[in-house]
Amino acid sequence: MAKAELTQLDVEAIYPANLIEGDPSFTQVTQEVAGITEWPKPPRAWYIAFAIALTLLGILGACLTYLVVTGVGVWGNNQPVAWGWPIVNFVFWVGIGHAGTLISAVLFLFRQDWRTSINRFAEAMTIFAVACAGLFPAVHVGRIWFAYWLFPIPNQMSMWPNFRSPLLWDVFAVSTYATVSLLFWYMGMIPDLATIRDRANTKIRRMAYGVFSLGWSGSNRHWHRYERAYLLLAALATPLVLSVHSVVSFDFAVAQTPGWHTTIFPPYFVAGAVFSGFAMVVTLMVPARQFFGLKHIVTMRHLENMNKVILTTGMIVGYAYMTEFFMAWYSGNQYEAFAFVNRAFGPYAWAYWTMVSCNVLFPQLFWFRKLRRNLWVMYPIVLLVNVGMWFERFVITVTSLSRDFVPSSWQYFKPTAIDMLTFLGSFGLFATLFLLFVRFLPMIAVAEVKTVLPTAHAHGHKKEEGE
């Protein structure tokens, strides 16, 4: 170390590079993002993906129709595992739906400017994931035409729901979350919809985007209240997002079943949710930035930051796995101890170790900067995280139920083909909504990205200060 020569990496570490690469002008940002919705034709990959998505959506429709006209017996759910795949899938999707609000709200409050490139995308993903999540409990009730009993709606039986049940808290938590995420997403999109409206060259486009942009004119007096509203929504969404998966975890933790009845569940579930959500954002973001030419707006730095979050939350999850074992032993309760030994070494050991390797082992590769910035490494890892997080919910739900207190009632759970096809089909719903979103709506927050460009600041430029 004779001469202190700074490498490119050091420079970047000391002076964070511009969030958006290539220093585009406002005009270019508008053109590049809003312009995507004006492409006469999306890329071929979009058509292929859309065809697959619609096929899967059709499968979902067929499975649900079959379910409704036949009854929940078409699934593998039975005593003692009455909460089979539908609940596993519900928790899986709700978890994924956490990244959006976390990125939009929590990172906003922490003034993490890099979020502007990915928040819209992640919020959309959240809403579609929550839509998939909501589907499962709704069809899981069996007679779905009575699903409205879950809500406090005056009915002919003069009955009200039981507010002392975590399952009802869940109804409120998930529906509030879905509503607030939708409001947040829509509000964030209003200025961008106005941008597309103002660029529109056909009457239909002008009307369609015009209606939803509510006549936004970029007035600074409007921006003032808009930004306040945005901040307030972020402040509201932050505790909300933490509450949602906590409440989901109460569904388990309030029950006395061994392996569920632990106080670690809320934080453990929330960390897992963030973990899986970020993995899903990366999963979708990598192809999207590739096909729509957004690599300079969603840069490697964004992906890297997300991978860091994945590494962190992955380790929180791994820590929770260890704590569960410690508590099982320390509690001195034989049922609790058995539940965990059974998890790791019982008939579902294969699922448990799949979960541990996907969620805890593989993400460790992200310790290496080279690897977490390499698309060919990160993509398999995030896919494995998606798989691992599904297995986490499977392990929690199924192992505890299949072997609880009374050995005579133990049963090995087996899903049916309908279980699997329904789950596969839910990806169809998710992907269809998502592909429509990237085709017709601004997938990056145009106005917000402009605020992090150096030229967005009066009197001097960030870049000059850095140099």
Add this chain to the structure above:
Amino acid sequence: MTHQNEIHGILAEYETVDGIMHAAEQVRDSGFRHWDCHTPFPVHGLDDAMDVKPTILPWIVLAGGITGLVAGMLMQWWMNAVDYPYVISGKPDWSIPANIPVAFETTVLFSAFAALFGMFILNKLPQWYNPLFRKERFSRATSDRFFVVIEAKDAQFDPKKTAEFLTSTGASAVELVDVPDEPTSPPFGFKAVAAIMTALVLLPPAMIAASRSSTTEETRFHLVPNMDFQQKFKAQTAPLGLENHPLFADGTATLKPIDGTIAQGDLGKSDPSNAAYSGLRDGKPVTEFPKGVVIDEAALENGREQYNIYCATCHGDSGKGDGMVARRAASIGQTWMVTNLLDERIVEQTPGKVFETITKGINTMPGYAAQMSAANRWDVILYLKALQKAQAAK
């Protein structure tokens, strides 16, 4: 000032953030009041440059949040503790800890609505018509240009001087914005689509309301028949749709007890001369409590409990024949009469006679042998006798 009605204001365009910032400061310092800046993104510092007052939105959101909290709490209290209380796992009807999650969610929900719709209302959105939108250049206000608009209704406004003033602030273009005589109305197709959509949205609630407030003679429509008529084994009957797969030869799912089976505690039943079970001596109702029936305070107390469970619904707590069922019968005009057990005729009945009534039933009163053990029946009679004595004393 003859143009006043036709002119909306003057629009000045700037190319950079610095440009609009300086211009805004100058407009502010010149004392204009009805003016605004239009920018593609929120420009930081512009609020100060324009002297925009902090919005009251946070207070609206606070009010929304408090409303949500109170509404959430009241809803749970009223629904679970007042209107429809029921015991569930021994939890109290109304307890703050169990009601926090839902109240939290309603708080957030109401606050979020207040934030979004409060912002809309304060900003007067939606405002689909705006004279500025008629200007070609203004379409860049949502993309890459910055504008100042000074409205004609401002006291200091003068078409010529204001335009000159704006040019002097470094505007790259200055333009007069006029209001057309005929305001442009949305095209017909738009209104039609909006009307149809509204109608479609209102249709389902209207249909539900209609069916709720009417009655029908038609039989119920079975959407999914095999959910309503489930193929399942029941204890005593042949399963529906499974008649050909009986678990047992007689088509039922449980075997009947073999002849001569005696339930626990019913051993005495098999002996017809045991008056404690039959209530008979030499074929006639006994006149006194038979041997083997214990008469003590515990028996009396048990009799009270059994009476309140099995008899009070019709005969009333005091035995006067004014129980819930009897009152209901009277209120819907039924002439069904429940005997007043304090009546002289009943007071004079022997324990054996009452035992017979309870065991076998009488006229429209059903027998209770299947529900009450013989011992319980005697205890009820004991209590009934006490009741009659107590009421007679009054």
